[in-house]
Amino acid sequence: MGGSEADGTAAGKRPNEPLGSHFVRSGWSKGELARQVNRRARQMGAHHISTDTSRVRRWLDGEQPREPIPRILAELFSERFGTVVAVEDLGLRTAHQSPSVSGVDLPWAGPQTVALLSEFSRSDLMLARRGFLGTSLSLAAGPALVEPMQRWLVPALPAEPLHSEPAGGARRPSRLSEPELELLEATTAMFRHWDAQCGGGLRRKAVVGQLHEVTDLLQEPQPAATSRRLFGCAAELAQLAGWMSYDVGLQPTAQKYFVLALHAAKEAGDKPLGSYVLSSMSRQMIHLGRPEDALELIHLAQYGSRDCATARTQAMLYAMEARAYANMGHPSKCKRAVRMAEDTFVDAGTEGDPEPDWIRFFSEAELNGENAHSYRDLAYVAGRSPTYASLAEPVMERAVELFGRDDEHQRSYALNLVGMATVHLLRQEPEESAVLAGRALDVAGRVRSERVNTRLRKTVAAATRDFGDVPEVIALGDRLAQDLPETAEAV
Secondary structure, three states: OOHHHEOOOOOOOOOOHHHHHHHHHHOOOHHHHHHHHHHHHHHOOOOOOOOOHHHHHHHHOOOOEOOOHHHHHHHHHHHHHOOOOOOHHHOOOOOOOOOOOOOOOOOOOHHHHHHHHHHHHHHHHHHOOOOOOOOOOOOOOOHHHHHHHHHHHOOOOOOOOOOOOOHHHOOOOOOOOHHHHHHHHHHHHHHHHHHHHHOOOOOHHHHHHHHHHHHHHHOOOOOHHHHHHHHHHHHHHHHHHHHHHHHOOOHHHHHHHHHHHHHHHHHHOOHHHHHHHHHHHHHHHHHOOOHHHHHHHHHHHHHHOOOOOOHHHHHHHHHHHHHHHHHHOOHHHHHHHHHHHHHHHOOOOOOOOOOOHHHOOOOHHHHHHHHHHHHHHHHHHOOOOHHHHHHHHHHHHHHHHHHHOOOOOHHHHHHHHHHHHHHHHHOOOHHHHHHHHHHHHHHHOOOOOHHHHHHHHHHHHHHHHHHOOOHHHHHHHHHHHHHOOOOOOOO
16 A cells, blocks of 8 residues: 555665654554554645555655655654654655745745745645645754844845836836725734634634735735835734644744745835744744744844834843743843843833834733743743742733733633643642633633643643642543543644
8 A cells, every 4th residue: 555655765775763763752653653644644635645554664664755755754743742853853855845835045035025925825725724735844943944034134135126117117006095005904903813812723714815815916016115015914914824823733834924924024124023023933933842943033033123123022022032041941041031021011102103013912911921931931941940930920920810801812811821820730739720721721612722722731631640639630631621622633
């Protein structure tokens, strides 16, 4: 079965030790790995893939599978371990992919950015039931990610016109009036508010569809000022599409949207928006266990927007810097970044100029939530330190209190309830942890966020492992199994 999956080169094979190591650590059987590969292949439309245990055994023995198997395996192991596992990390080869559909090292030029945004959003809408864009995507990390992003800082060359002028020098009038542009920008803000309230799973395709519409407009003749505003809309929509993809667990798709959003922000001449996109990429790297990459991206964001970002945006970047230092195990640098975030936030909203909609999410509640999670992360890195857990507790309590009064940011409310539950676990208080996790489970039923669901499952699993005989923990585990069952097909 599945003869088409191998490259047919059996001579001189040696066991694939990197793949074998990841396979043993995963805890999967050969049959389970084969079933997961087949299921993922079907989701991608690769219906010719039919893997079995004997095929998995041959991969472990050194046989090189053909695409899309290497990328599927990298995706599955990345999800299993919660960190980036590249195809090369598995001792496998991957077919060369053109920059237009893979990788993050893309041309920094307006026409190419429009074409790539159009191509990628169209592929997402047409080919991806769950956001898997064929076999073309893999996660970038380390220098392969950070170095191309540094080109965001390189001064742009004189803009190449997106379209040639009509014969005779006559200019076509813009299709877009001022009210139409304002409506596009308001629609983008509306999508962002829906995401905060409902999670990334409900409106992601609508956002991708709107992004594709904006790229269509960018391919028509527009005055320079209109093009800049449209690039700003495209950047915000691509960032939001990336954020929603991240929220539902589609990590390679999310990264690609973030990269394209940064390119569009550069074309819009909007450095603060670019810094916000980089902060989203940084958060994803923390989630994937790459805090060093996260820190480099945040420092790039801070440097690039140092002379133009509002106090609220700067405070957000300091808070993300603290998260990166916490996950790297640097307490003094983390605490300094927390203080900088708090001190800078005091000036938020006082500059006089209106703030962009995309940064309004960073409220006092969000500030407290980020800083509390930094202290909580320090506690884990320091071996479940009660000292750092004690630092986290009052700050997290304040975040939960403030989010509890906020009907819009329900996902953030759930995530901070889970964060507070983990703090109580660190302080050996399972009953209090179970109460907070139960409240988070209430909210999880109202938002569609795989991120919330995953953190709930991990927290309840940790409570069960450490305090499995506590009645409140037992009841919570039973409720989780009923209200949030594990499914073969993730949202």
